[in-house]
Amino acid sequence: MDITLTTLQAVAVEEREETVTRVSKGLVVEKLGAYYGNFLAVADVDMTIRPNKVTAIIGPSGCGKSTFIRCLNRLHEVVRDARVVGKVMLDDEDLYDPRMDPVAVRRSIGMVFQRPNPFPTMSIYDNVASGLRLNGVRNRGLIAEKVELSLRQAALWDEVKDKLKKPALALSGGQQQRLCIARTIAVDPSVVLMDEPCSALDPISTLKIEDLIAELKQELTIVIVTHNMQQAARVSDYTAFFLGNEKVGAGELIEYGPTRAIFTNPADPRTENYITGRFG
Amino acid sequence: MASAAPAASKRAFQARALFGAANLPDIIFRTIVFLFGALTLLVLIAIIVASMVKESSQSIGVFGLSFLHTTVWDPVKEQFGALTFMYGTIVTSILGLLIATPISLGVAIFAVELAPPWLGNSISIVVELLAAIPSVLLGLWGIFVMVPFLQRVVEPAFIERFPDLPLFEGPPYGVGLLAGGLILAIMVIPTIVAISRDVMVTVPVAQREAMLALGATNWESTTWAVLPYARSGLLGAIVLGLGRALGETMAVTMVIGNQPQISASLFHPAYTMASVIANEFTEATFDLYLSALTEVGLLLFGVTIIMNMLARLLVWSTARASQQLGGA
Ligand SMILES: Nc1ncnc2c1ncn2[C@@H]1O[C@H](COP(=O)(O)OP(=O)(O)O)[C@@H](O)[C@H]1O
Numbered sequence: 001m002d003i004t005l006t007t008l009q010a011v012a013v014e015e016r017e018e019t020v021t022r023v024s025k026g027l028v029v030e031k032l033g034a035y036y037g038n039f040l041a042v043a044d045v046d047m048t049i050r051p052n053k054v055t056a057i058i059g060p061s062g063c064g065k066s067t068f069i070r071c072l073n074r075l076h077e078v079v080r081d082a083r084v085v086g087k088v089m090l091d092d093e094d095l096y097d098p099r100m101d102p103v104a105v106r107r108s109i110g111m112v113f114q115r116p117n118p119f120p121t122m123s124i125y126d127n128v129a130s131g132l133r134l135n136g137v138r139n140r141g142l143i144a145e146k147v148e149l150s151l152r153q154a155a156l157w158d159e160v161k162d163k164l165k166k167p168a169l170a171l172s173g174g175q176q177q178r179l180c181i182a183r184t185i186a187v188d189p190s191v192v193l194m195d196e197p198c199s200a201l202d203p204i205s206t207l208k209i210e211d212l213i214a215e216l217k218q219e220l221t222i223v224i225v226t227h228n229m230q231q232a233a234r235v236s237d238y239t240a241f242f243l244g245n246e247k248v249g250a251g252e253l254i255e256y257g258p259t260r261a262i263f264t265n266p267a268d269p270r271t272e273n274y275i276t277g278r279f280g
Numbered sequence: 281m282a283s284a285a286p287a288a289s290k291r292a293f294q295a296r297a298l299f300g301a302a303n304l305p306d307i308i309f310r311t312i313v314f315l316f317g318a319l320t321l322l323v324l325i326a327i328i329v330a331s332m333v334k335e336s337s338q339s340i341g342v343f344g345l346s347f348l349h350t351t352v353w354d355p356v357k358e359q360f361g362a363l364t365f366m367y368g369t370i371v372t373s374i375l376g377l378l379i380a381t382p383i384s385l386g387v388a389i390f391a392v393e394l395a396p397p398w399l400g401n402s403i404s405i406v407v408e409l410l411a412a413i414p415s416v417l418l419g420l421w422g423i424f425v426m427v428p429f430l431q432r433v434v435e436p437a438f439i440e441r442f443p444d445l446p447l448f449e450g451p452p453y454g455v456g457l458l459a460g461g462l463i464l465a466i467m468v469i470p471t472i473v474a475i476s477r478d479v480m481v482t483v484p485v486a487q488r489e490a491m492l493a494l495g496a497t498n499w500e501s502t503t504w505a506v507l508p509y510a511r512s513g514l515l516g517a518i519v520l521g522l523g524r525a526l527g528e529t530m531a532v533t534m535v536i537g538n539q540p541q542i543s544a545s546l547f548h549p550a551y552t553m554a555s556v557i558a559n560e561f562t563e564a565t566f567d568l569y570l571s572a573l574t575e576v577g578l579l580l581f582g583v584t585i586i587m588n589m590l591a592r593l594l595v596w597s598t599a600r601a602s603q604q605l606g607g608a
């Protein structure tokens with residue numbers, strides 16, 4: 001396994017002339033705000049997301065969790081009239097620097113969506129290969145290796161290795177979501193954002209994805225939105241609790257810290273209320 | 281009144297829930313709607329087809345299948361074959377589509393994916409206005425502007441550049457297959473733009489965003505995610521355009537030259553099925569002539585119906601596929 005990875009990295013470097021092996025990076029968020037038109041959906045978030053850790057974002061529905069993580073890979077701005085204020089640093093790169101290309105940001109920060117969204121006209125194989133091809137990788141052998149590696153890491157290889165040419169929609173919902181994870185990690189992102197990746201899945205598929213997250217954090221930084229407190233407690237190292245402001249509605253970061261601390265000994269009464277299920 | 285209707289429908293709903301199946305008023309209502317709607321249409325179509333078959337029976341009896349593959353159309357000798365008209369109709373329609381499809385898809389992609397909303401909407405409105413121009417006006421524009429331009433500028437240039445290619449053989453008449461194809465292209469662009477726009481709008485945002493999140497540019501997310509997802513609907517749009525082109529009469533008649541001949545050159549005059557019916561119906565002085573013209577109409581009707589059914593099927597299957605994916 002290790003050997004494959006190293007040779008693969010060597011080929012990747014040759015092919016693309018830049019080191020795009022999986023390097024985990026941290027994110028530093030400063031005074032981040034997100035608007036839809038004039039509506040402030042997320043206000044004034046400061047947060048340091050650590051590399052090789054799983055950070056869970058929890059909070060009641062509508063408090064701006066999705067909006068917040070979509071700011072981290074600059075996907076928020078593709079929504080009409082949406083804009084972002086503040087700063088996000090990926091290690092020492094300023095993601096909102098005017099000279100920064102949002103396309104480059106999204107290449108290094110991948111995203112898994114709430115509902116599995118494989119490309120329906122593509123085969124299982126082509127779904128995983130799509131990001132590589134999009135980024136200009138032409139070497140078939142390299143693509144094949146990368147597809148296999150990604151599918152293995154997404155714990156899907158054994159289930160699909162005999163039907164790689166079948167349409168992606170032939171898979172079950174849980175398999176489709178793991179396919180989307182494979183597709184995301186195939187392009188070697190340094191951070192993967194996941195927006196309630198299990199909310200449309202059954203408990204067994206959910207467990208598989210949680211195991212997968214634990215594996216992936218060896219190589220990646222993961223930010224996962226979840227409305228499921230047990231899930232946050234199970235998978236994450238750090239937890240951030242968001243809550244909509246009672247007066248203006250904008251989502252705010254109420255409390256952020258090691259998951260154990262947040263769940264056993266929250267500093268803010270609102271966090272405690274939420275965790276104990278007293279509201280939200 | 282305003283409150284009575286929801287109350288009534290709520291009661292009907294409760295009744296259905298209670299009895300499991302539809303109740304009597306419901307059945308009566310459905311039957312009436314069915315009779316007046318679907319059945320009337322079917323009967324109307326059946327009547328039209330039946331009377332056309334009856335009118336053309338003489339021609340069918342005399343010429344049989346040879347009507348479909350002979351090129352002679354000579355009222356004086358009472359010899360009739362429809363091949364030249366079928367050729368003219370099909371070549372101009374396909375030519376029109378070849379020109380219209382890339383332009384229409386380009387406009388639709390620009391309006392939906394790339395332009396800011398105000399610009400996208402204005403473009404759609406302008407293109408749809410194009411559909412409102414009466415066909416005879418478009419024909420006049422064709423005669424006075426487009427045909428002279430083709431004759432003086434476009435066709436001579438092609439003939440000079442490709443002297444050995446039968447497709448562009450001279451002399452430049454101006455009127456002909458190319459002129460017919462161009463006019464048809466102008467006429468089907470609004471259809472294709474409008475439908476492909478609607479199809480592309482239904483592509484789930486999640487598909488675009490999945491591509492964007494992999495590091496695609498806007499353009500790449502359109503060509504890699506949106507167009508493949510929408511492909512059968514787009515095909516449906518093109519086939520609907522084809523349906524429209526096949527039946528179009530007035531403008532084509534004015535610019536195609538109306539010569540029943542089959543020529544490889546796009547610059548030569550030709551004739552279409554719809555044009556020959558429009559031109560010669562009033563001159564058809566004996567029964568066999570009239571009967572032959574009606575048979576041309578019957579052929580045209582058959583081709584158009586088949587094309588339209590294909591288009592509906594394609595559009596329907598895309599809609600169903602995107603429902604299965606759950607949208608969002
Ligand atoms: N595309 C949009 N346009 C306008 N408002 C939006 C849009 N998406 C989300 N919002 C609003 O932003 C707020 C935060 O939404 P979201 O980030 O989806 O919350 P969460 O993921 O925590 O449920 C909500 O009030 C929601 O109504």
Ligand SMILES: [Mg+2]
Nearest residue numbers: 065066067195
């Ligand atoms: Mg959400």
